[in-house]
Structures are given as structure tokens and as C-alpha cells.
């Protein structure tokens with residue numbers, strides 16, 4: 351795997367840290383729990399989309415684009431980071447916001463919505479759940495072209511083979527750090543949404559023959575559907591890299607912690623967010639990393655991992671949205 355062949359912008363100086371979580375490990379009394387801090391990636395507020403944007407924005411610049419167009423949910427971290435990359439590169443940015451839960455986009459909302467405004471989105475247009483994103487982004491592209499501009503369309507979550515290269519690069523980074531620390535990990539646990547993160551990691555770890563299995567924790571889709579999506583994208587990413595296609599059996603995307611639906615709170619998510627904040631000083635988010643950590647905690651309690659094993663949790667970021675979910679997250683005892 352030779353990632354240097356692909357044009358890339360650099361938005362993070364060096365590697366993100368890998369840290370041991372001593373209090374969570376002691377509290378759960380099972381395997382050692384470690385965390386890869388991709389919440390500390392570069393661009394405003396950090397998080398996993400930064401790695402994908404390094405490759406996507408390099409491609410946009412190579413193609414002479416002056417406007418980025420993308421799509422996301424009302425509290426989209428991907429839209430926030432695409433806007434931040436656009437601002438940094440001197441590009442304009444237009445957003446299509448999918449109201450996955452009707453009526454949930456409000457220009458007055460806090461969290462990422464506020465940041466959309468601060469970072470100067472040129473246009474924010476909402477569309478209902480199930481809208482045809484390709485068609486909606488094509489409308490934005492036409493507006494840009496009519497004004498003499500050059501648009502570059504970025505798929506939801508940046509989850510294309512080119513975007514997923516960011517997580518093939520992260521796989522390489524994790525293996526280098528693991529060697530440097532002298533710590534071999536037995537499992538990698540990660541949130542699985544638009545699938546670029548999970549697929550890129552899988553393509554990268556397969557190419558490196560790392561022997562590090564990935565457990566994806568779904569935030570939206572049923573298991574079979576998500577595993578098909580992840581496998582498809584891992585396959586096309588491996589083809590772009592010229593590396594072996596991961597076997598279907600290596601794709602695991604559990605749906606036990608989705609709860610009532612995408613972005614809707616669960617008691618397990620609230621427990622995970624509060625636990626990591628109060629015991630480790632690490633801020634998760636309610637939509638992705640909180641549910642993924644709820645999955646990790648649930649798997650430990652089920653006895654899924656052996657004592658003495660080392661589990662690495664990939665923190666994909668998202669804490670800038672916390673303030674928009676204050677009501678779901680407050681300690682009920684303090685609110686009584």
C-alpha cells in the first residue's frame with residue numbers, strides 16, 4: 351500500500367495520540383481499554399471527516415474547483431469540517447441538509463448549526479429524508495456553474511474510495527504507533543455510519559496483513575445492510591489502492607446499540623457519554639462515538655473480550671454537537 355501516490359492536503363500535524371483508559375478499564379473489570387484520539391484531528395473541532403477531506407479536497411484543488419458542495423444531517427460533523435476545509439483553502443461551500451427526523455433543522459440551533467453560520471456557508475438548503483442527494487447536489491452545482499464557478503461534489507460523510515483512503519492511512523498510523531508503544535491490540539472498535547471510516551480501516555488493515563479484527567457499531571442501519579455497504583466500499587477502496595479485497599467474513603457491523611434510530615438518544619449512549627466525561631475527561635458525542643462506546647461497554651459486559659486482551663476504541667469525534675443535545679444528556683438526578 352503506497353498512499354504517497356495520492357495527492358493529499360495536510361490538516362493535522364503528526365499522529366493523533368493513542369492513550370490507555372485506566373479508570374474505564376478498572377470500572378469494567380475486563381480487557382484493557384485504549385483510545386485513538388481522532389477527536390483531536392485538525393480543522394475546526396476535529397473528528398474523522400478531517401482524514402477523508404485531506405484526500406477529497408486535494409482532488410478538488412487539482413480539478414480547479416472553487417466551491418465545495420456536500421450533504422449531511424442537521425448536526426452534521428461532516429458538513430462542519432467540509433466548511434472548515436473550504437475556509438482554510440479559500441473555497442466557497444454549499445450545504446444540502448437532510449432532515450432525517452422531520453423538523454430537526456433550525457438555523458437557531460446550537461452545536462454544529464451555529465458553526466455552519468460562523469464558518470460562512472454560502473447556502474444551506476434542507477431536503478426531506480429519502481431525497482435523492484445526487485440530484486440535490488447537482489442543483490447546487492448548476493447554481494455554481496451559472497455564476498461562472500467550478501463546483502466539486504463530496505458524497506455524504508466523504509465516504510467514497512478516495513475519502514476512505516484517509517482511514518487506510520489511519521490503519522497504517524495505528525500499526526506504526528502500536529509497534530512504537532510495544533502494545534499489540536487484539537480488537538478495534540469503531541462507529542459505522544456512512545461506512546468510509548470502517549471500510550478504509552478494513553482495506554488498510556487487510557493490506558497490512560495486521561491481524562487486527564474490527565468490530566463496527568452501527569449508528570443507523572440494520573446489520574446485514576450495513577455490512578453489505580461496508581464490504582462494497584472496502585472492495586472499491588482496495589481496488590483504488592491496488593491491494594487485496596477484504597473477505598466478506600471480516601466485516602462485522604453490530605446493530606444492537608442503534609436504539610430507536612439515527613441520532614435518537616438511548617440510555618446506554620447517555621451512560622457512555624457521562625462515564626467517559628466523568629472518569630476519563632474525554633468528550634464523546636451522542637450520535638456516533640457515544641453509541642459506539644455504548645457498544646464497546648456492552649460487549650465487555652457480555653464477556654465478548656477476554657481479560658488481558660487489549661481493545662482499541664477509535665474516537666471519531668463529534669463533541670462540537672454536544673450542546674445541541676443538552677436535554678438528552680444532563681444527569682437526571684441533577685435535573686429533578
Ligand SMILES: *Cc1c(COP(=O)(O)O)cnc(C)c1O
Nearest residue numbers: 427543544545547638666667668
Ligand atoms: C461521520 C461520523 C462517524 C461515522 O463515520 P462514517 O465514516 O460515516 O461511517 C462517526 N463519528 C462521528 C463523530 C462522525 O461525525
